[in-house]
Amino acid sequence: MTEKRxxxxxxxxxxxxxxxGALITSFAPAVQSKDEKTDVDIEGKVAHVLSRLxxxxxxxxxxxxEEEGLENYLTRQLHPEKITLSEEIExxxxxxxxxxxxxxxxxxxxxxxLMALAKGxxxxxxxxxxxxxxxxxxxxxxxxxxxxxxxxKRATESPQELKEVMTDFWFNHFNISQEKGLDHVWIGSYxxxxxxxxxxxxxxxxxxxxAHHSGMLFYLDNWQNTKDPGSSxxxxxxxxxxxxxxxxINENYARELMELHTLGVDGGYTQKDVQExxxxxxxxxLPPGAGGGGNLKNSADITAMGMAGQAMLSxxxxxxxxxxxxxxxxxxxxRRLVREYGPPPQIKGNRELGYYFxxxxxxxxxxxxxGQVIKGEGEAEIEKVLDLLxxxxxxxxxxxxxxxxxxxxxxxxxxxxxxxxxxxxDSDGDIAATLDTLFHSSEFYEKKYRGAKFKSPxxxxxSSLRATNSKVEDPKLILGFLKQTGMPLYxxxxxxxxxxxxxxxxxxxxxxxxxxxxxxxxxxxxPGVKIGHTDPAMIADACTQDLxxxxxxxxxxxxQNLKAPLVLGSPEFMVY
Amino acid sequence: MLxxxxxxxxxxxxxSAFALDRSRSTQSANKLVVVFLxxxxxxxxxxxxxxxxxxxxxxPKIAIPKPGQEGGVLKLDGDFGLHPNLAPLLSFWQNxxxxxxxxxxxxDPTRSHFDAQDYMESGLPGVKAGSTGWLNRLLxxxxxxxxxxxALNVGTTTPRILQGPIxxxxxxxxxxxxxxxxxxxxIARAFEKMYEDRKDDLGQAFREGMExxxxxxxxxxDTMTAADQGAVQANKFSGFGKQVGKLIREEPKIQVAFVxxxxxxxxxxxxxxxxxxxNNLNVVGRGLAELANSLxxxxxxxxxxxxxxxxxxxxxxxxGGTDHGHGNFIWLLGGPVEGGKIFGxxxxxxxxxxxxxxxxxxxSDFRGVLKTTVAxxxxxxxxxxxxxxxxxxxxxxxxxxxx
Numbered sequence: 005m006t007e008k009r010x011x012x013x014x015x016x017x018x019x020x021x022x023x024x025g026a027l028i029t030s031f032a033p034a035v036q037s038k039d040e041k042t043d044v045d046i047e048g049k050v051a052h053v054l055s056r057l058x059x060x061x062x063x064x065x066x067x068x069x070e071e072e073g074l075e076n077y078l079t080r081q082l083h084p085e086k087i088t089l090s091e092e093i094e095x096x097x098x099x100x101x102x103x104x105x106x107x108x109x110x111x112x113x114x115x116x117x118l119m120a121l122a123k124g125x126x127x128x129x130x131x132x133x134x135x136x137x138x139x140x141x142x143x144x145x146x147x148x149x150x151x152x153x154x155x156x157k158r159a160t161e162s163p164q165e166l167k168e169v170m171t172d173f174w175f176n177h178f179n180i181s182q183e184k185g186l187d188h189v190w191i192g193s194y195x196x197x198x199x200x201x202x203x204x205x206x207x208x209x210x211x212x213x214x215a216h217h218s219g220m221l222f223y224l225d226n227w228q229n230t231k232d233p234g235s236s237x238x239x240x241x242x243x244x245x246x247x248x249x250x251x252x253i254n255e256n257y258a259r260e261l262m263e264l265h266t267l268g269v270d271g272g273y274t275q276k277d278v279q280e281x282x283x284x285x286x287x288x289x290l291p292p293g294a295g296g297g298g299n300l301k302n303s304a305d306i307t308a309m310g311m312a313g314q315a316m317l318s319x320x321x322x323x324x325x326x327x328x329x330x331x332x333x334x335x336x337x338x339r340r341l342v343r344e345y346g347p348p349p350q351i352k353g354n355r356e357l358g359y360y361f362x363x364x365x366x367x368x369x370x371x372x373x374x375g376q377v378i379k380g381e382g383e384a385e386i387e388k389v390l391d392l393l394x395x396x397x398x399x400x401x402x403x404x405x406x407x408x409x410x411x412x413x414x415x416x417x418x419x420x421x422x423x424x425x426x427x428x429x430d431s432d433g434d435i436a437a438t439l440d441t442l443f444h445s446s447e448f449y450e451k452k453y454r455g456a457k458f459k460s461p462x463x464x465x466x467s468s469l470r471a472t473n474s475k476v477e478d479p480k481l482i483l484g485f486l487k488q489t490g491m492p493l494y495x496x497x498x499x500x501x502x503x504x505x506x507x508x509x510x511x512x513x514x515x516x517x518x519x520x521x522x523x524x525x526x527x528x529x530x531p532g533v534k535i536g537h538t539d540p541a542m543i544a545d546a547c548t549q550d551l552x553x554x555x556x557x558x559x560x561x562x563x564q565n566l567k568a569p570l571v572l573g574s575p576e577f578m579v580y
Numbered sequence: 581m582l583x584x585x586x587x588x589x590x591x592x593x594x595x596s597a598f599a600l601d602r603s604r605s606t607q608s609a610n611k612l613v614v615v616f617l618x619x620x621x622x623x624x625x626x627x628x629x630x631x632x633x634x635x636x637x638x639x640p641k642i643a644i645p646k647p648g649q650e651g652g653v654l655k656l657d658g659d660f661g662l663h664p665n666l667a668p669l670l671s672f673w674q675n676x677x678x679x680x681x682x683x684x685x686x687x688d689p690t691r692s693h694f695d696a697q698d699y700m701e702s703g704l705p706g707v708k709a710g711s712t713g714w715l716n717r718l719l720x721x722x723x724x725x726x727x728x729x730x731a732l733n734v735g736t737t738t739p740r741i742l743q744g745p746i747x748x749x750x751x752x753x754x755x756x757x758x759x760x761x762x763x764x765x766x767i768a769r770a771f772e773k774m775y776e777d778r779k780d781d782l783g784q785a786f787r788e789g790m791e792x793x794x795x796x797x798x799x800x801x802d803t804m805t806a807a808d809q810g811a812v813q814a815n816k817f818s819g820f821g822k823q824v825g826k827l828i829r830e831e832p833k834i835q836v837a838f839v840x841x842x843x844x845x846x847x848x849x850x851x852x853x854x855x856x857x858x859n860n861l862n863v864v865g866r867g868l869a870e871l872a873n874s875l876x877x878x879x880x881x882x883x884x885x886x887x888x889x890x891x892x893x894x895x896x897x898x899x900g901g902t903d904h905g906h907g908n909f910i911w912l913l914g915g916p917v918e919g920g921k922i923f924g925x926x927x928x929x930x931x932x933x934x935x936x937x938x939x940x941x942x943x944s945d946f947r948g949v950l951k952t953t954v955a956x957x958x959x960x961x962x963x964x965x966x967x968x969x970x971x972x973x974x975x976x977x978x979x980x981x982x983x
Contacts (some may be wrong), residue, residue, distance in 0.1 A: 497842060
């Protein structure tokens, strides 16, 4: 053991002798750990693995994993089904925003419900207006806060640590934004149904699920993508109007599908390929009456919801609101509406992911994509092109590069990207297999890459919560932090998602924002967060980088109440 | 590396005043503000070729009516008019401080937002490999005045265009004075022990952040108080244009500022004289006018460039919007601008004159628009200009500046 972490040294220098003693004891077996045959640097290796496979180690976790054995830990994390979740964690996937299907979410939280409430109050008093605004506000915030809280709780508390890290990675890869219109009702469902089931399994499955989920169909406009009427313009003006939003090609999703989701921008496709792919995707849209426009007004369900809202608000106004819970209890209000006016009617299309393939809007001509002829045959074309894209060598390279950049270094070693691409192709896009190659590569463990990544604001936030064994109960404050540091959760506007490099996140203002937050958390003043402890020695123990002598000195000299903030805000805590 | 930084601080205001007097006549005191409209602004809705009948036939739903009609364009000349929501800019045109370069943009054919933005910000179209941003390279050539607010980034994260060795001060527009934990001396002292002497990028970020915050807080203290009465709308350019202008006016060490505005990707129902795009143009028009007005006398030394990654299709799409196109207009505003003119080559919008039969062509490479203009304005030599847009040979000098 020529070089090892000076963990016990940290603790001693932070003058917490008793705890230091305990940790030195637990440190002892690690020296004799036998699961690593050749490597002399096992402790550093475990800390490095934890820094990358989790959102930051928890106090004592490095020692635990040394005991368990690195290989066992890696295997469990790559196959999260081997890790049993507590009921408390399981429950997080069952909140309404995540568990319900896109059609349900649209009907109950989308435009129909909101407009009904607003319209119902046309003759209301200013006071009633306020009450209605409040109800609508609550309605809109509920799903976002529910999705955000459960995302953060899982990332902080779930033992399936790599799965949570990969959820962040893949959501970002297939980004949609809560800020784009209707997507605010679908964020949680999108993550739960199109991303999470696949984050460590087959890339092709995730590609298919994202392509079909309402969230993506809406975000990149494919729901409107319709065969080009070409020269055969509508026979009369009326017909033109009827076609409305579905009157032509929209190539937005087709382009990003190749540029961002699969081949990558240097993947060798042309503008012509974008146009051809857009043609293939024509007709893949939202269910009519559930976001898909068209029949929206004719849906009995919408009418029922509208009538419910109007009846509720105009009939008896504020008293009625108060009676059924009103602004204070939007959830109860909503259930009451459904009870009084009946359940939603049948909606065409796929309810699981919220899509509808409209043959009448599909271009049945043959297409040529990346040199391959795609016979015009309808919905099956979409599966064919997704196969083609998912199995393309350029996709393997693009995904491998992004994973290597995320897990290893901002400029990842080419040799590693090549190994991973090969594994990706050989395993038919198996993500766990590709990561297995990464986690067993010599490049991953190279000294120069340890601590070489700068935490994004999201990772910084989570690592601080984990290091203090904190549990988030109300996400408002930490969501505010993410917004302030330029990384608001589920609100990245552009489909390329947030960057994952130091260049993107290290700037003076961003650093100061972190120090402000570290001060709040470390002094125990973080409303909505149940802080486990603010013991500087335990935080130092969870920090996967060795604290420098300068940091130790500064912590020693600081007043007692600032010791924890200093460790949380130390340069070593900013990197991983 | 910055070393004089912290020592300046107690004297910053008096030093500033001195610097202001002394530098009024030198070119190095000139300023450049770049406003980036992300998402690809539909240039043909901002600077409207109203005299061309094809404009109206190709855009039945979204064309802006002719001058004099309801919601009609504001006449710039016999061919072009401004979108009515850009009315706050009309007087700048009339006073010859506003100009446009037609059919300008990046020569790279990409229609991807991300690539096109990347190329326009790196100043290296077609080059994907990571490089610095051209504004950062410009800063490197400008005299180092030792201030951490040499480059002001209005936003929350450092954009590509400012990435590089010269740090920028990031200023997130706000309507209230922030007294954060780190600004309390008790807490600041504790963190300083960890960060202040570090020679790495973290140490530098810390020092510059502390210094920049002090400077910005000082300069904006009165607008932030006033904002309690709703004077400044946070996150709205129409509000913070005023703050940025004031900062530039009062902090002479600011050499370059960058403002990011999003929301221009109008694929669907973009509207005409009214609608989503019109609302955004309203923000841009008011914001630019307020920025320009609050610059005060600094307006005479400030060049404001407004650009977007590419233009949009000339023909409206089936959804009452426009798709990703190619050429666009670059806007130039400020005292030094040879205003009241539309520069660049204009061939109309007949299909045969369009790029790939659908988009405005790029006759003026954005580097050509900027290289000579910025070099001249900021007092750089030919050789220095070369490092900002390496490998680019300007075909023409459009003479966009006065004199």
